[in-house]
Amino acid sequence: xxxxxxxxxxxxxxxxxxxxxxxxxxxxxxxxxxxxxxxxxxxxxxxxxxxxxxxxxxxxxxxxxxxxxxxxxxxxxxxxxxxxxxxxxxxxxxxxxxxxxxxxxxxxxxxxxxxxxxxxxxxxxxxxxxxxxxxxxxxxxxxxxxxxxxxxxxxxxxxxxxxxxxxxxxxxxxxxxxxxxxxxxxxxxxxxxxxxxxxxxxxxxxxxxxxxxxxxxxxxxxxxxxxxxxxxxxxxxxxxxxxxxxxxxxxxxxxxxxxxxxxxxxxxxxxxxxxxxxxxxxxxxxxxxxxxxxxxxxxxxxxxxxxxxxxxxxxx
Amino acid sequence: xxxxxxxxxxxxxxxxxxxxxxxxxxxxxxxxxxxxxxxxxxxxxxxxxxxxxxxxxxxxxxxxxxxxxxxxxxxxxxxxxxxxxxxxxxxxxxxxxxxxxxxxxxxxxxxxxxxxxxxxxxxxxxxxxxxxxxxxxxxxxxxxxxxxxxxxxxxxxxxxxxxxxxxxxxxxxxxxxxxxxxxxxxxxxxxxxxxxxxxxxxxxxxxxxxxxxxxxxxxxxxxxxxxxxxxxxxxxxxxxxxxxxxxxxxxxxxxxxxxxxxxxxxxxxxxxxxxxxxxxxxxxxxxxxxxxxxxxxxxxxxxxxxxxxxxxxxxx
Numbered sequence: 051x052x053x054x055x056x057x058x059x060x061x062x063x064x065x066x067x068x069x070x071x072x073x074x075x076x077x078x079x080x081x082x083x084x085x086x087x088x089x090x091x092x093x094x095x096x097x098x099x100x101x102x103x104x105x106x107x108x109x110x111x112x113x114x115x116x117x118x119x120x121x122x123x124x125x126x127x128x129x130x131x132x133x134x135x136x137x138x139x140x141x142x143x144x145x146x147x148x149x150x151x152x153x154x155x156x157x158x159x160x161x162x163x164x165x166x167x168x169x170x171x172x173x174x175x176x177x178x179x180x181x182x183x184x185x186x187x188x189x190x191x192x193x194x195x196x197x198x199x200x201x202x203x204x205x206x207x208x209x210x211x212x213x214x215x216x217x218x219x220x221x222x223x224x225x226x227x228x229x230x231x232x233x234x235x236x237x238x239x240x241x242x243x244x245x246x247x248x249x250x251x252x253x254x255x256x257x258x259x260x261x262x263x264x265x266x267x268x269x270x271x272x273x274x275x276x277x278x279x280x281x282x283x284x285x286x287x288x289x290x291x292x293x294x295x296x297x298x299x300x301x302x303x304x305x306x307x308x309x310x311x312x313x314x315x316x317x318x319x320x321x322x323x324x325x326x327x328x329x330x331x332x333x334x335x336x337x338x339x340x341x342x343x344x345x346x347x348x349x350x351x352x353x354x355x356x357x358x359x360x361x362x363x364x365x366x
Numbered sequence: 367x368x369x370x371x372x373x374x375x376x377x378x379x380x381x382x383x384x385x386x387x388x389x390x391x392x393x394x395x396x397x398x399x400x401x402x403x404x405x406x407x408x409x410x411x412x413x414x415x416x417x418x419x420x421x422x423x424x425x426x427x428x429x430x431x432x433x434x435x436x437x438x439x440x441x442x443x444x445x446x447x448x449x450x451x452x453x454x455x456x457x458x459x460x461x462x463x464x465x466x467x468x469x470x471x472x473x474x475x476x477x478x479x480x481x482x483x484x485x486x487x488x489x490x491x492x493x494x495x496x497x498x499x500x501x502x503x504x505x506x507x508x509x510x511x512x513x514x515x516x517x518x519x520x521x522x523x524x525x526x527x528x529x530x531x532x533x534x535x536x537x538x539x540x541x542x543x544x545x546x547x548x549x550x551x552x553x554x555x556x557x558x559x560x561x562x563x564x565x566x567x568x569x570x571x572x573x574x575x576x577x578x579x580x581x582x583x584x585x586x587x588x589x590x591x592x593x594x595x596x597x598x599x600x601x602x603x604x605x606x607x608x609x610x611x612x613x614x615x616x617x618x619x620x621x622x623x624x625x626x627x628x629x630x631x632x633x634x635x636x637x638x639x640x641x642x643x644x645x646x647x648x649x650x651x652x653x654x655x656x657x658x659x660x661x662x663x664x665x666x667x668x669x670x671x672x673x674x675x676x677x678x679x680x681x682x
Contacts, residue, residue, distance in 0.1 A: 086672065087672035090672055091673065093670075094667050094668070094669060095667045095668075096667065097665070097667025098665070098667070108425075109424075175671075179671060182671070183671070310665070313665045314661055317661040317662070317664040317665040317671070318657060318658065318661035320661075320664065321657060321661050321664060321674045321675060321678070322649070322657065324671055324672065324674075324675040325649065325675045325678050325679065326642055326645065326646060328675055328679055329642065329645050329679075333638070333641065341637060341638065342634065344637055345630055345634035345637050346630060346633070348410075349414070349626070349629045349630050349633040350413060351410050351412065351413025351414070352410070353410060354406040354407045355406065355491075355498070355633070355636045355640055356402065356406055356407070356640065358637045358640075359637060359640040359641045359644055362637070363641065363645075363648075
């Protein structure tokens, strides 16, 4: 993959939406390959056509089932769809993770559904650079919608919200779910709230509690008010309403300017993350032994951490 | 709190272990007060006597109950104890969060038990600087053990492990807990695994699965092998064995040198986090409008994020 020609070939295949090319490009991103800046430079003009939907929620609420139901519905409408499962902590590469996602595998042979997982540990700039780069690949491949899911126990909800155009918070009826949502700050990041498994007891209570909490939240006049939807993902009940809510969100956000504003904030975060990652790299290479000595002094109580940081900054 | 005299007075009261002084000092940390470097400079020599125990686990496994049981046991032995509940995402200050922690409140009037929660959002350097600073306060106040708990849906397990001498992963019998642990990378961070509610059905299965997973994990010869303990925290059953395991961990880590090594790594992370936070601050102040312009170009597809970061680094 070293020469320019084969990179050109890969990018052409990505633009044609070829699943293997998409997978290969995302692997290069995942591994912070040296070709990464070249790839992203080439894909930059393929900017932001796809709607990025973040799906978040505690384990067991049915994220995979919901995603499978969404895929099925979008495919019936003839759309092309990407799914990116982000695992910020895993050192393992994608394939293994998706191996057990039986419900998604039914779409594995559909060329219009591009499913990839991606580890971001070790990636320069972390999730906030790697995931948007991967999303740009899906975008260039002609996806209408890209679903982003994080793998892990409730981890990184906020990070997913930071890369999505619209964040869907999934819940299920059960003890204290609403309260948990409030504690984790999920209320603040959700653009849509979806109570899955809504054929179960306790659904009304969760929906009511969520609506109360949302109405209590601070919101400026004209702001989007997150709706609370019900879903039985396993039977695909409520999926059309969910798609309609996503479309309503987009139309509202575009007309109010919030869509472009959020994407600007995301771009700013990306630039800052990468800048900081590069600064960190610079310090590790150039001043590693000084950092080591200062850390030793902080551990042993000869120095406080603030003085240590000042010492490192001094010559800048 | 502006003058040096009152700061001296506060620090003297902290060293005497006065709960209100400890609370006040942690509030100053929480709010990144201008006095913070001075406080930390004064407390630096109070280095690392207390053992920092991180408690992590999914919602509902019984973290608060387990902490209450640990407090009761340590108090019976005459020790002084601190509890720091870290909420990385909450903009709310501590008091409110602990208001509903009924089980811990029974110790609220015990002067030898110092309980504080702390929000770290907005803190320069985030959790990785704020929490160790607060731990140093507990240390200076003469605590033998400080328990760190994060609030939130499974969030920040890894961050807690990054500030603790020993990380206790709490689980409870129930569907898929073991597998969830593996997914979240919890297996890698746990020094002790504790299955709470072990009077319930399914305990043996969880214990067995954990032991298998631990034995399959990569481990060098001579490394600590995390034990799997059973607990019924609500009845304080299994607490003596947990305390014994904590002591065994400490003694093993100290004699192998891992104790000091881990604390060195933590100090390095603190220094680096604060350094990066200060660099970020510098860029925001000095080159904010340039970052804004680059972010706009990235959003609109005129520029890729790698070229944007390079442009910012260029004059450094």
